[in-house]
Amino acid sequence: MESISLPPKQPKSAFKKIKGILIFLAVIAIYIWTFIGIDIDWARAVERAISNFGVIIPRLFSPDWSATGEVTLKIIETVFIAFAGSFMASILAIPLGFLAAKNMSRSKFLSNIGKWILSAIRAFPDIILAILFVVAVGPNAFAGVLAIAIGSTGMLGKLYSEVVESIDMRVVEAMEANGANKIQMLFYGVIPQIIPEFLSYAIYRFEIDVRASSILGIVGAGGIGTMIIFAANNRNWSEMGLILLAIIIVVTIIDFISARIRRKIV
């Protein structure tokens, strides 16, 4: 039987080959650095795991129902933090999103500044912002609101700017040709095109914020996180089980509702 010959492969350029080899070598170097550098006390981890496994895991799955009242109150506070924070962010992100959109200003410089501001905000983890705001306004839920508001502005601003960049500019140009002024172009040409997607992204960000605000209490910024850190410090794992259950239920419900609303809007 004759061997089947495959069609000849396209020859790769020398540059591409070298680039591929370099990336490969860099990855190998990073892995060598990682596995030499990391030091884990395996013996202790295994020993701890064996002695703790039978204690912690069963308690996590048998929630302590007596704490239901407090957990409910705190999870509601978490949702409030997330809502107030994402509401503020959804408004703060509008000017930044317009600033960062390429098609809204003639100078590339301005849109680059907007993009830099937004990626700088995004580089801060939410909880680091929470640390800063806890020092600023004290250990309470409002510090969490501020942290969520600033943290979400980074991502929402970026998404908003992408929405603005994707609008149909012919509508705006036609208005300009007909003698509309800047304000009219904005209100009748741009805004009707972006509203549904802006709303949809704001709601989507609220989903993420519920998750994010549930841990802010670890640094003192209110919500269920405060209980998480207390339960862990007191080794009260059955209360932790209830907290976990509450987070899972609330996040699932909010994800479900938000997905339905978003499907309706867009």
Next chain:
Amino acid sequence: MVTKQLNSKSLQKTPPIYPVKTKVQLTTILIVVLGFYLFSMFWTQQKMVGGFGNAFSNVLVVVEKFFPPNMSVITAVWDPMAQTIQMAIIATTFAAILTVPLALLSAQNITSIKPLYITTRTVLNILRTIPDLVLAVIFVGLFGVGLFPGIVALIIFSLGILAKLISETIESVDMDPLEAMRASGGSVIQVIFYGLVPQVLPQFTSFVLYVFEINIRASVVLGLVGAGGIGLVLDQQLKFYNYPNVMAIIILIFVVVLIIEYISNKLREALI
């Protein structure tokens, strides 16, 4: 709000664009959302000493506390920072390996056994609702303070995201070549390797890099709950109220996250 403005102007000349019912609906939604917002603001501020105004007059005092940052600590925290990055690298690698079977199991077009596919999906969905730091708290309780619980928490957390993204990619592949292979006698392994892998690989690499970015950002704060890395140092300095040091560490984290994100973004752009 805009639609309302639109309407009030056009009312004078032309019939309204939107029916009255829609307008009533929109106004109700707006009022409910605003009311909920105001109530949330009230609720979250009720335990604040001095209220809103006092807090904002405090901000300047705080700026004085944090600045100037004590940049000389950066040489001292270099080691934990490196460990943080190593943590993220190891976690991402293991998650990328473990995600392959999970993604295959939760892809509707590969797993023909329905209960299996639904179970994997549900487990992954539940996993994704738990924030990374909560996982870290539990694993620190389980394994003790150190890098290891952090790595495990990151693996579990990124598995949830990665498996979902990749199973969705697998579900959107072109099934024709796979069916052709099956028809001409390819085994399951062969079909996956020669039909599925080439179609999914670029997306897979891109998603792994994306999750790596998420892991870097998560790993810098894991130490706050005792799971190793730079967060541990940050937590200590916070407890000593040594704010110039805290600010220096925050700036270091900021710079490292920005650099890694930039590199990863460039790589992802090159991939797709």
